[in-house]
Amino acid sequence: MIEKRRGAMRLAACDAAARERGLSPGMTLADARARVPDVVAVQADVAADRVWLDAIADACDRFTPLVMVEPPDGLVLDMTGCLHRYDDEPALLVEVDAAMRRWASVARAAMAATPEGARALARFQMLPAPDEASALRRLPVAALELDSENHAGLRRAGFRTLCDLADRPMAPLAARFGGDLVDRLRRILGEGDSRLVPRRMPPALAVERRFAEPIATAEAALGVIGDLAAEVQAMLETRGRGGRRFVARLYRSDGHVTTLAIDSSRPLRDAQGIARLFVERVGSLNDPLDPGFGYDMIRLAVPRDEPLAVAQLALEGGATGKGADGEDIAALVDRLSTRVGARRVRRFVPRDSHLPEQTALALPAIEAPAPAPWPAPEPGEPPLRPLHMFDPPQPVEVIAAVPDGPPQRFRWRRTLHEVVYAEGPERIAAEWWRRAPGDHGLTRDYYRVEDGRGRRFWLFRHGLYGSERTDPRWYVHGLFA
Amino acid sequence: MNNMIDSLRLLRRRLALVETRDRATRGTAGSVPVGHGAIDHALGGGLMRGRLHELLAPADDAGAASGFAAVLARLIGGDIMWVVDEALWRREGRLHPAGLAAIGLDPARLIIVLLPDVSAVLRAAVDGLRCSTLGSVVIALPGDPRALDLTASRRLALAAEAGGVTALMLRLGGKPLPSAAQSRWQVASAPSLPLAGASPGHPAWTLELLRQRGRPDGGRWCVEWDSEQARLHDRDRAAATIADGAALPRTVVSLSPGRSAARAGASRRIA
Known part of the structure; x- marks a missing residue:
């Protein structure tokens, strides 16, 4: 592995065979070639390494x-x-080691009371030690991972192991080598405060199942998810909550992990419903679930939950009543959103704006708030707003008798429309309070027009003739019923 | 011999039982009167619930087509799922909730499903039709898609019957194809009755009943939508009364909904 560093091609990493022949990371490629003429150099790919580490x-x-x-190479x-x-800590280490070997990685694992201690042990431990404290104290000063200048300074002052440092008073050390050294030393020895930032927040609830014999079919995996959903249902019931998001993680025995997530528009607890959504989710995958050598563990987590009252069973038959009449529709929305994607299933939500195209938002139905009342139409009036709206409005060529009058005929999509009836203008100003000072935007003059065949359109002139524009453009913004 | 006759009789009785049960589950659908006497008569009482109805419209008349579908969905009532092909949504403009509210349909009752291709639209529509709490499912498709064959339309019709949800299939620029629909309509916008100041009036359509199952088809009407009373009326008759009113030299009394019919009649007699 080589990379370009400080203007020269240098070795970024090398394998055991290369190390045996005297190569080490940091050496220039020219030096390495001189020592081992047949060295095979590959460009280092930091991004791919990061992806691999994440996997x-x-x-x-x-x-x-x-x-x-811990980039670039630590977990x-x-x-x-x-x-x-596990039986004890060494048993766990053995298992981690075996797993890493299976996933085609070489790793050094160590355990300690603090993350920094474990890191130092994993990277720098040379000799076995009877207990954790003495192992840590026996570490070389390189374990502090100071910059090269301070490190050389420590070596020159005669410090070889952490033990030498730990017994000294800290103040002179801090004065000589900086406060950083003291901080690091205290953390490695478990005297300082250390924090962990996990990759994922632990979910509110998670259940898992491990298999002695990996399961090798997608159907069986879905069956297990169904069983786990039943467990989750029981746990959610005792807590009086329902999940809004469920994540199933399928751990393949070769280290690959498949994540399946489903969202629901309302708190959900029903195991059958959850299982059905997962079946939909698997059905909507672009490449089908590939069990490969089989899954050896499946975990179902509920990262998002909300309060959900316990449903009462109906007296007759023991089944829960149909409940509110929206319940079934919510299930339909969940199912469709899971299958085709949440942004494809929408509901309209009113928005307070006088720009016609901004009076409504089409939000994913799964997240949309409770239905709000819409402004009622004026009684006796024909529809004043179109049924279809173009976004963006489509330009049309218009002929009008006077430049600021209603249109007489217009050409849209290569068809000429004669205007028979027209009403307008309805003047809608631009939102000048949201614009830069001095830029007031263009006013729109809207006309409802009907052509000879009875088709009704909503046209507007962009810009007031004379004061805002000398040659205002026309657009068709909508179609009426 | 006797034994055989007995078993035959038993079989017949069983068959009869199955048939009545079948009819019982299917017959509950009922129909929705549209408020226009002649159309309701032609349909035998109104638009049948829990069936597939096809609405064909010219390709350049998207407003009229959606408007008529929305009006029918409003008459059927309940929640509405509007399944649209994404290309169509982009070409003909998206539905505007204020416009739906203006013809009396509550936009809060609407679920929009936008899908990338016709087969996905049909699949989602079948799902929607099976959900019996919905009132209707509007399926908007461009023209004559290949995925829409007799099997697909039969699947829709069966799902509509199973769920009791009415399917309104809108085809812009579509030609009549063999299908399992209960009724098939040709819809086009009609000139409206202008209001004061020659401004465009209420939504109006020319409707043609191309065919319907189990009843004589044919019939052509020009109708106007009255969103306050939620019914369709005959546009030509309304036009005639307006023309009559214009011909008679009398004071024009505006008929506000609050005013009683008797008073309106009296004023006409005085005139």
């Missing part, structure tokens, strides 16, 4: 929900409360 971090979710990535797993599954 491994995903796979490490199976050990603990709290995974932190920190907070195992607090997750050890009950």
Whole structure:
């Protein structure tokens, strides 16, 4: 692996065989070629490394929900409360090691009370030690990962291990090598305060199932999700909550992780409903679920939940009543949104604006707020707003008797329309208070017109003739019924 | 021999039972009167609920087509799912909720589903039709898509019957094709009755009943939508009364909804 650093091609990383023959990271490529003429150099790809690290971090979710990535090549797993599954800490390390080997990575794993301690142990431990404290104290000063100047300074002052440093008073050390050294030392030794920033917030609720024998079909995996959904239902019921978002993560035995997420428009708890949405989700995937060598673990998490009262069973038959009449429609919206994507299923929400195209928003139905009342039409009036609206408005060629009068005929989509009836103008000003000072925007003069065949259009003139424009343009903005 | 006759009788009785049950589940649909005497008569009481109805319109008359579908959906009532092909939505403009509200349809009752191709539209429509809490499903399609064959339309019709939801299939620039629809209409916009100051009036359409299942087809009407009373009336008759009124030399009394018919009649007699 090579990369360009400080104007020269240098080795970024090398494998065990290269190390044996005297190469080391940081060496220039020319030097390396001189020592080993047949060295194979590959351009380093930082982005691909990061993707690979993220994939491994995903796979490490199976050990603990709290995974932190330390680029370029480290992962920190907070195992607090997750050890009950393993006999003891070494057993866990053995398992991590085996998993890493399976996923075609070489890793050094270590455990310590603090993330920095574990990091230092994983990277710099040379000799085995009887316990954690002495192992940490035996680490070389390189484990502090200071810059080269300070590091050389420490070596020159005769410090070899952390033990040498830890027994000294801290103040002179800080004065000589900077406060950074003291901070790092205290954190490695577990005396300082250290924080973890996990990649993902732990979900409100998660259930998982592990398999001794990986399951190799998508149907069986969906069946397991159904079982997990039943567990989730029971847990949500005791808490009086319902999930708005469910995430299923399928861990393949070769380290690949598939994530399936479903959203629901209302708090959902019904296991069958959840399972059905997951079936829809799998059906909508571009490439079908590939179990490969099989899934060895499946986890169902509820990252978003909301209060949901316990439903009362109907007296007869024991089934819950149909409830509010919107319930079934919400299920339909959920199903369609899962299958075709939430942005394709929409509801209109009114918006307070006098620009006609901004009076309504079409929001995804799954997120839309409760229906709001719409302004009632004027009684006795014909429709004053069109049924279809063009966005953006389409330009038309218009002939009018006078430049600021109603249109007489217009050409739209290569057809000439004679205006028989026209009403207007309805004058709508631009939103000058949202514009830059001095720029008032153009006023629109709207006309409702009807052509000879009875088609009704909504046309507008963009800009007032004379005061705003000498040659205002015309647009068709909508079609009436 | 006797045994055989017995078993035959048993079979017949069973068949009869199955048939009546079938009819019972299907017959609950009912129909929706549109308020126009001649059309309701031709339809045998009104537009049948829980069936597929096809609305054909010229390609350049999207406003009229959607307007008529919206009016029918308003008459049927309940929540509406409007499934549209995305290309059509872009070409003919999106639905404008204020315009829907202006013809009496509450935009809050509407779910819009925008889909990339016709087969997805048909699939989503079938899902919607099975959801019995909906009132109607409007399916807007461009012309004569290849995915819409007899099988597809039969699937829609069956789903509509199963869920009791009315399907209104709108085809812009479509030609009549064999389908499983209960009725097929040709819709086009008609010149409206102008209001004061020669301004365009209420929505008006020319309707033609091209065919319907199990009843004589044919019939052509020019109708106008009255959104206050939520009914269609005959545009020509309304035009005639206006023309009559114009011909008689009398004071024009505006007929506000609050005023009683008797008083209006009296004023005419005095004149």
